[in-house]
Amino acid sequence: xxxxxxxxxxxxxxxxxxxxxxxxxxxxxxxxxxxxxxxxxxxxxxxxxxxxxxxxxxxxxxxxxxxxxxxxxxxxxxxxxxxxxxxxxxxxxxxxxxxxxxxxxxxxxxxxxxxxxxxxxxxxxxxxxxxxxxxxxxxxxxxxxxxxxxxxxxxxxxxxxxxxxxxxxxxxxxxxxxxxxxxxxxxxxxxxxxxxxxxxxxxxxxxxxxxxxxxxxxxxxxxxxxxxxxxxxxxxxxxxxxxxxxxxxxxxxxxxxxxxxxxxxxxxxxxxxxxxxxxxxxxxxxxxxxxxxxxxxxxxxxxxxxxxxxxxxxxxxxxxxxxxxxxxxxxxxxxxxxxxxxxxxxxx
Ligand SMILES: *[C@@H]1O[C@H](CO)[C@@H](O)[C@H](O)[C@H]1NC(C)=O
Numbered sequence: 001x002x003x004x005x006x007x008x009x010x011x012x013x014x015x016x017x018x019x020x021x022x023x024x025x026x027x028x029x030x031x032x033x034x035x036x037x038x039x040x041x042x043x044x045x046x047x048x049x050x051x052x053x054x055x056x057x058x059x060x061x062x063x064x065x066x067x068x069x070x071x072x073x074x075x076x077x078x079x080x081x082x083x084x085x086x087x088x089x090x091x092x093x094x095x096x097x098x099x100x101x102x103x104x105x106x107x108x109x110x111x112x113x114x115x116x117x118x119x120x121x122x123x124x125x126x127x128x129x130x131x132x133x134x135x136x137x138x139x140x141x142x143x144x145x146x147x148x149x150x151x152x153x154x155x156x157x158x159x160x161x162x163x164x165x166x167x168x169x170x171x172x173x174x175x176x177x178x179x180x181x182x183x184x185x186x187x188x189x190x191x192x193x194x195x196x197x198x199x200x201x202x203x204x205x206x207x208x209x210x211x212x213x214x215x216x217x218x219x220x221x222x223x224x225x226x227x228x229x230x231x232x233x234x235x236x237x238x239x240x241x242x243x244x245x246x247x248x249x250x251x252x253x254x255x256x257x258x259x260x261x262x263x264x265x266x267x268x269x270x271x272x273x274x275x276x277x278x279x280x281x282x283x284x285x286x287x288x289x290x291x292x293x294x295x296x297x298x299x300x301x302x303x304x305x306x307x308x309x310x311x312x313x314x315x316x317x318x319x320x321x322x323x324x325x326x327x328x329x330x331x332x333x334x335x336x337x338x339x340x341x342x343x344x345x346x347x348x
Contacts, residue, residue: 037069039071040067042070042072042073043073065216065217070100073104085123100137116151117150120155125157135157140161144163207341207342208344214345218232218233229298235314235347236345237273238343239326240342240344241267241305241342242330242338242339246266250337258339261337266305271300277296278314280314282313284306284310285308287306290303307330310325311326
């Protein structure tokens with residue numbers, strides 16, 4: 001599924017993505033809720049066919065890296081929203097996770113008070129509802145001018161309305177910013193064929209981003225503990241790269257390369273998560289191997305992208321401690337443009 005981390009960890013997301021998208025966030029880790037909660041944004045609008053088990057799998061993946069709740073982004077136009085919301089709340093209750101609704105005001109309007117109140121009456125006291133100080137958390141996407149007072153009056157449970165739940169990473173990634181996630185490639189949930197095909201399968205299928213979760217986990221832990229830097233317990237590398245260099249002309253696409261594509265760097269990125277310093281060796285396609293001395297902790301290095309297979313190795317004191325092949329070869333030809341990245345990991 002396509003979900004991504006919000007709030008505090010968004011700064012981390014941006015930090016990791018700075019390699020991919022030129023402008024970056026330089027913000028402190030902040031949370032809009034006092035306390036250390038980490039939420040992931042989940043687009044309910046593209047999971048028409050989700051079953052209870054799909055929800056539970058996604059929630060387990062989120063829980064395993066320290067995410068507390070899903071902000072369930074709901075459009076008003078989807079007939080299956082009530083069904084999927086019910087499944088999400090039920091799944092969350094079963095796996096001891098939390099959820100809350102984020103009304104997407106690209107679709108909802110300030111006149112929808114009655115409908116929004118109905119949803120809050122239904123879910124505000126649900127066992128899986130994310131509560132803050134005894135009040136049900138609810139948010140909007142670009143719905144800052146919505147008046148919650150009548151909803152509060154109509155709901156027999158306190159409500160904590162979070163301000164506009166916009167993802168700061170979106171605001172920094174330029175023209176792709178929109179009310180949907182399809183044009184973005186920041187998903188970190190397991191990719192599932194169960195979401196309706198809005199076209200994103202073109203670039204999201206077979207392009208896993210799961211490795212990024214391994215990378216977020218220590219940052220989320222550090223955020224929650226108040227540590228300045230993440231702690232690495234096991235040596236691991238997480239790598240990512242696009243399937244073709246930016247200049248390759250794809251032969252079968254009715255569209256041309258997306259705006260901003262030429263700003264990208266033809267690089268292979270490797271985040272080393274190391275317990276002590278080591279040497280990273282990357283051989284990208286037909287390029288000569290590149291050795292990089294990397295310190296302990298989490299550091300992102302890059303090498304120029306070469307056509308062909310990608311191989312990664314970490315050595316320490318003359319011993320190879322990690323090695324593996326990238327899960328996707330870089331090609332110098334393509335049918336359709338795909339500027340998404342393949343994310344993989346070795347070790348861990
Ligand atoms: C690649 O690494 C070099 C050296 O650390 C850095 O200066 C450069 O900004 C990086 N390139 C990208 C695209 O991240």
